[in-house]
Amino acid sequence: MVVVGAGPTGLLLAGDLAEAGIPVTLVERRHAGLSNLSRALVVHATTLEAFDARGIAADLIAKGAPVQSLRLFDTAVVDVSELPTPYPYLLVVPQYETEAVLQARLDRLGVRIRYQTEVVDLRQDADGVTLTVQDADGTREERAAYVVGTDGHNSSIRRLLGVPFPGHTVVASVMLVDAVLTDPPSLRIATNTDGDKFAFVAPFKDGYHRIIAWDQSHPKAESEPVDLAEVREILHATLGTDFGMGEPRWSSRFHSDERQAERYRVGRVFLAGDAAHTHSPAGGQGMNTGLLDVANLSWKLAAVLRGRAGEALLDTYESERYPVGTAVIKGSGRLLRAAQIKVTPARKLRNAAMHFALQRPAVNHRLGLALSGLWIKYWAPIGAHELTGHRAGDVPLAGTPARLFEAMRGGGFVLLAPEDLHKTATEAGVKAAVPTDGGPVRLVRPDGFIAWAADAPSAEEAGLAIGAAGA
The missing domain is CATH 3.30.70.2450 (Alpha-Beta Plaits)
Structure with missing residues (x-):
């Protein structure tokens, strides 16, 4: 595997692959050392949940300032303190601190970044991808099973693929x-x-x-x-x-x-983060959306490379994440256009309407969900349990570990089920835990979404579901 671009998105992806036992090469055009930029400054709840499942949320929270409310348009206040998450706040933290936490994880996993390395050509066939790279030692070719471009809005990978980036x-x-x-x-x-x-x-x-x-x-x-x-x-x-x-x-x-790549996958090459979508800074969605892109993609690549799933699983990266990118672009655009109203009477009307609307708890809650990313739900087949495709959340567990995000550490699926189904999970190579929330049996993907759920499944049904999910 080759990941091109060592910003936050590339750092998270390389760490996930390495933790899954997949050899990964991470290349970056810039010089060695963390970026001194801090353009991204807000880490939302969904990202903190993803970091918690990797054991690094506490490290980042220690560097940031939690904020539970923000003022919009004069007197309108958005309160996120009641969101359904262990992290009901916006964490204000410079991007370089987020990068430092992700870099420390890579160091623990033994992944080195190859700086001052640029991809100048790309060819792919049925078996892999050939990259032509330039570094201090000259030009050479490298071979990889898959390549992911996380190299920003000026992505060289997107350009080499010829993928349009309209906007x-x-x-x-x-x-x-x-x-x-x-x-x-x-x-x-x-x-x-x-x-x-x-x-x-x-x-x-x-x-x-x-x-x-x-x-x-x-x-x-x-x-x-x-x-x-x-x-x-x-x-x-x-x-x-x-x-x-x-x-x-x-x-x-x-x-x-405001731009979105027309495709997130071309054969064995993928785009993620700013290489796939960019939008206004309204709502602080950019870095968070990119991090959730690769949280979705990393486990699918690992499953295919380890022979636990077929190539079709990789198509679900685009089908799940493209609509999210579209929604984020539209949502941040609406906020931006509201902010750009120039006529004074219209601005006063906007301010009054926002103030009135956000005093209603239901409206405040919906806006909080939209900002935090907690609204995201993926497609589920007809007839699936109503929880399929939803976030699992940090489910309390019997014994140790005491909660789902702790059980997810190290990667892999987790089956939340009574003990009589644990043998089925173990035989399939999946972790199992007993939930204490009284909910149904749930198979939780490594990105925290529910792959399958059932109220009272047999061991055979659970085994088939685990196999079908690529666990």
Whole structure:
């Protein structure tokens, strides 16, 4: 296996493959060392659940600042503290800290990143993929059974495949600033807009705050340095104060596109993360969506490479994740367009409507589910149990381990069932545990979704389900 791109998405995928016993090569164009960028700053509940199942959630939480509510459009407040997850908050943490946690896992698994290595050509046949790579030692060819491009929105793998990436730029000249605020917002996350101008403020754990700001009436080239006077002006115009913003430790400009690759799989080559989809920063979905892409893909690749499933299983990566990418692009786009309303009466109406709607618990809850990714459900065949395709959640278990996410560590499926079905699971090479929630028998995939469920299955039925799932 070759993974191209060592951002968060590639780091998670390489770690999953290595933990499953699959030899993996991870290549990266940039120089050695973690990225000093921190463009992504929010880790949502679904990602923390995935990290928990890998035993690394606590490491990341220790580096971040949990935030349970955020202010949208003047007085409208989204409260995520009641979400159905062990992590009912947004974790504000710089991207480089997320990368550091994922890198530490790779180090423990013995996976090395080959830096300053670029893929310049790609050919595939029925048996594998041949990559032409350039590094400090020159140009050579490498062979792999499968290749995954996690190499960002300018993906060389997507370009070499010839996969179209249709879409357009939705925000130009977005400014990012990490600075200390002497008078931070009372709500830990604050955001507002006056149409052309937009501002977002969120705290890091180390005392710094992330500020995202733009003024679409005066866009500047991405090559221009960030103008702190302009950032302060935008903060005053949208939030009424610059919060005593000091000199930044880091700042940058970028533009934001809404794009989605027309295909996520071409033969033995896959696209994931920003190589497959990009969208506006509204909602903080980008990195999270990419991480969940590879959580879905990694166990399927491992199952096929170990001979436990056929090639058809790999087609379900695109069929499951493409609709999620589409939904995230649409959802972040709706938030962005709401933020870009320029006419003052319309903005006042938007603010009042959002304030009123979010005072209703059901509406607040639905928006929280949308932001966190907890809404995701995968397709289930006709006649399947109603839980099939849903998140399993962190089910309490009898004995040790005491909860599902702990039982999932190390990879593999978990059968939640009475003890009389455990022999069936063991014979099939699947972990088994007794749930204490009174629910039905559930076969939980390595990505935390339910592959199969039944109220009172026989051992034979459970065995057939395990085999059919590629466990």
